Amino acid sequence: MRIYKAKDYKDMSRKAANILSAQIIMKPNAVLGLATGSTPEGLYAQLIDWYQKGDLDFSKVISVNLDEYYGLSPESEQSYRYFMNHHLFDHVNIQTENTHLPNGLELDVKKEVARYTELIRSFDGIDMQLLGIGHNGHVGFNEPDTAFETQIHCVDLTESTIEANKRFFASADEVPKKAYTLGIKSIMQAKKILLVCSGADKADILYRALFGPVTPEVPASILQMHNDLIVVADEAALSKFPEELFD
Ligand code: GLP
Numbered sequence: 001m002r003i004y005k006a007k008d009y010k011d012m013s014r015k016a017a018n019i020l021s022a023q024i025i026m027k028p029n030a031v032l033g034l035a036t037g038s039t040p041e042g043l044y045a046q047l048i049d050w051y052q053k054g055d056l057d058f059s060k061v062i063s064v065n066l067d068e069y070y071g072l073s074p075e076s077e078q079s080y081r082y083f084m085n086h087h088l089f090d091h092v093n094i095q096t097e098n099t100h101l102p103n104g105l106e107l108d109v110k111k112e113v114a115r116y117t118e119l120i121r122s123f124d125g126i127d128m129q130l131l132g133i134g135h136n137g138h139v140g141f142n143e144p145d146t147a148f149e150t151q152i153h154c155v156d157l158t159e160s161t162i163e164a165n166k167r168f169f170a171s172a173d174e175v176p177k178k179a180y181t182l183g184i185k186s187i188m189q190a191k192k193i194l195l196v197c198s199g200a201d202k203a204d205i206l207y208r209a210l211f212g213p214v215t216p217e218v219p220a221s222i223l224q225m226h227n228d229l230i231v232v233a234d235e236a237a238l239s240k241f242p243e244e245l246f247d
Helices: 007-024 043-052 080-087 110-122 159-168 184-188 201-211 219-225
Strands: 002-006 030-035 063-064 067-069 128-131 153-156 178-181 190-197 229-234
Touching: 002 007, 007 043, 007 128, 007 159, 007 190, 007 229, 043 190, 067 080, 080 153, 110 153, 153 184, 184 219, 190 219, 201 219, 201 229
Parallel strands: 002 229, 030 063, 030 128, 128 190, 190 229
Antiparallel strands: 067 178, 153 178
16 A cells, blocks of 8 residues: 655645546556545546646546446436536546446346446456545445445445535435445456545544454455555545654
């Protein structure tokens, strides 16, 4: 595991964008596992900026998103498809047909899980998986106590996740109760993982995830076992980590 300490959110976004860009430069047809949430927004804005300056080319990039709300249409402003179009895809030269998310409108879970599993298999896996972390240690929508062996699946969201994500909806009642997500095992199969984290409110969970026991109670703790995990976090999020780690 390599941990890069950033000064603040802006610096974290730039450092993480540098790592993702290096992946695209080294492998122009890279398969990127992308994530939503407020944490990667600055990273995406930085990628757009470099694209506009002519420093990045997304024409061959393939993206596979981590998760999507069950029952939401791509046009819904709260869907992750809408988020990705708005925060990245509409502003760079990625080909729409190369951008993939679970289909929230497919209500037949078995069918959608089979489709998305086969899609990722057909790409020969994910080169770099970008991840944020939830306050309860969830990654994607893998809530505490999800078995580490889980592949792509449809989950019942916990109250705390619904609470945390209600800020994007008119009220908590409107937050879908279920979501499709890559499972812990699918995430661990990515060749590289880039975890981004910002803010004092994530300091405890980030420490537990990276230095606590590896346990399904903290889904992100399994990332300690990945052989190519890169963490970019700001000082506030790393405040519980011993200083000497960063000498
Ligand atoms: C959501 C997403 C996760 C994300 C998490 C943290 O539940 N499904 O992929 O990592 O929230 O989001 P934020 O970065 O806004 O704190």
